[in-house]
Amino acid sequence: MVKNVVVIVIDCLRLDYSNEIWDVLSKYGFYKMDFAVTTAPWTIPAHASMLTGLYPSEHGAHESKNRKVGKIEFKIKDNLVNDLKRRGYTTYLFIANAFLTERFGFGDFDHIYFNSNVPDRLFLKPDELRYLTEETLTKSPLGVLISILKKRKLKLLFKGCAVFAYRKLSSFVGGWPKEKGISKIIKKIRKTNFKEPFFIFMNIMELHEPYRSNNVRAEYEAQLRYLKRKFEKLMEVLNDKGILDNSLVIVTSDHGQLLGERGRGGHGVFLDDELIKVPFFIKIPNGKITKFDGYISHANLRRFVIKFVDDRVDVSLLFSKVAFAESFGSFSSKIVDPKFERHKVAVFYKGCKGIYDVESHRFEEIGCPELKEELELVVKEFLRRTKQKRRMIEENSLKEKIRKLKRSGKI
Numbered sequence: 001m002v003k004n005v006v007v008i009v010i011d012c013l014r015l016d017y018s019n020e021i022w023d024v025l026s027k028y029g030f031y032k033m034d035f036a037v038t039t040a041p042w043t044i045p046a047h048a049s050m051l052t053g054l055y056p057s058e059h060g061a062h063e064s065k066n067r068k069v070g071k072i073e074f075k076i077k078d079n080l081v082n083d084l085k086r087r088g089y090t091t092y093l094f095i096a097n098a099f100l101t102e103r104f105g106f107g108d109f110d111h112i113y114f115n116s117n118v119p120d121r122l123f124l125k126p127d128e129l130r131y132l133t134e135e136t137l138t139k140s141p142l143g144v145l146i147s148i149l150k151k152r153k154l155k156l157l158f159k160g161c162a163v164f165a166y167r168k169l170s171s172f173v174g175g176w177p178k179e180k181g182i183s184k185i186i187k188k189i190r191k192t193n194f195k196e197p198f199f200i201f202m203n204i205m206e207l208h209e210p211y212r213s214n215n216v217r218a219e220y221e222a223q224l225r226y227l228k229r230k231f232e233k234l235m236e237v238l239n240d241k242g243i244l245d246n247s248l249v250i251v252t253s254d255h256g257q258l259l260g261e262r263g264r265g266g267h268g269v270f271l272d273d274e275l276i277k278v279p280f281f282i283k284i285p286n287g288k289i290t291k292f293d294g295y296i297s298h299a300n301l302r303r304f305v306i307k308f309v310d311d312r313v314d315v316s317l318l319f320s321k322v323a324f325a326e327s328f329g330s331f332s333s334k335i336v337d338p339k340f341e342r343h344k345v346a347v348f349y350k351g352c353k354g355i356y357d358v359e360s361h362r363f364e365e366i367g368c369p370e371l372k373e374e375l376e377l378v379v380k381e382f383l384r385r386t387k388q389k390r391r392m393i394e395e396n397s398l399k400e401k402i403r404k405l406k407r408s409g410k411i
């Protein structure tokens with residue numbers, strides 16, 4: 001039997017809004033798990049964990065006080081994509097999220113299709129678009145302007161202004177920002193002749209900002225209705241191609257989205273349930289799913305997929321007695337609030353959740369105070385283990401660099 005693997009990440013899909021997606025998936029024999037715990041409240045560290053089985057503290061692709069987007073890169077080559085390539089898989093990445101491009105370290109896939117449906121493509125060549133995407137993700141508008149002027153890219157400055165005006169005046173042309181790439185992903189999938197065995201990884205962006213108005217909840221709900229129609233189409237295409245029948249398929253999200261709860265919006269800083277408890281739907285070829293005690297962590301995805309590919313379905317591998325999520329502050333250099341720039345760990349254990357502030361050594365939130373001491377021990381053990389693992393990864397990477405330099409005769 002060919003063991004294909006498909007992972008679909010619906011960026012920003014909240015657990016409590018995921019029934020719309022379940023409506024579609026339930027028709028195709030998926031199983032709905034209660035929830036999964038993502039490892040981080042934003043795209044890069046969360047995806048890096050899915051692919052490596054490591055927590056952000058271990059894989060290192062996360063923000064810190066001095067490291068913001070632009071300097072955050074996924075660098076671990078010991079990952080699921082390479083595991084599967086070594087086993088003869090052809091690997092496909094379909095994305096509309098700029099954070100998952102080669103620039104941010106996700107270039108190990110054999111085939112990468114990136115299309116965000118931003119109208120900029122009308123004006124900009126691909127290399128110009130890449131340059132401006134990076135600049136706008138990492139700098140303030142003034143910073144982008146200064147950088148363009150310093151590099152004397154005057155033509156690009158005019159084009160950038162045209163893009164800005166175009167976005168402001170005609171954001172409805174081409175459907176953007178309502179349509180953020182899913183239609184072109186569906187078209188591309190329909191046309192692709194997938195070479196078996198394959199690993200398809202997708203990131204769908206329709207629920208992500210930007211929205212058309214400041215009424216974020218109404219916008220999110222409208223986007224969800226739009227996404228549902230498109231997601232039905234996507235499932236139809238995958239079904240018509242026979243992919244749903246002969247693959248392990250997982251549908252989840254990398255994090256949720258805050259829609260004004262506790263005065264908070266967006267994602268990336270906090271470890272609220274709306275952000276880190278995410279939906280998890282699964283379909284296995286000719287098989288049934290059993291639920292186990294504990295928590296599904298995205299950090300367990302890699303070992304589960306590898307076991308499936310090498311041997312059999314073992315759902316217990318998705319579960320752990322304890323699951324964690326980590327945040328280190330804001331990932332964006334544009335929205336720095338010093339009071340949030342701290343390493344925090346959310347822990348799920350024995351039906352209880354706590355959020356531990358690593359710098360002040362105390363829980364800022366705890367679901368069941370009677371378990372406080374036990375939870376503190378669990379978090380401290382996590383911090384010790386992840387620190388040790390990170391040190392090992394850094395040492396190995398240094399040794400590898402030295403080996404390369406020796407091989408090339410430079411030292």
Ligand SMILES: [Zn+2]
Pocket residue numbers: 011012042043044254255
């Ligand atoms: Zn994301």
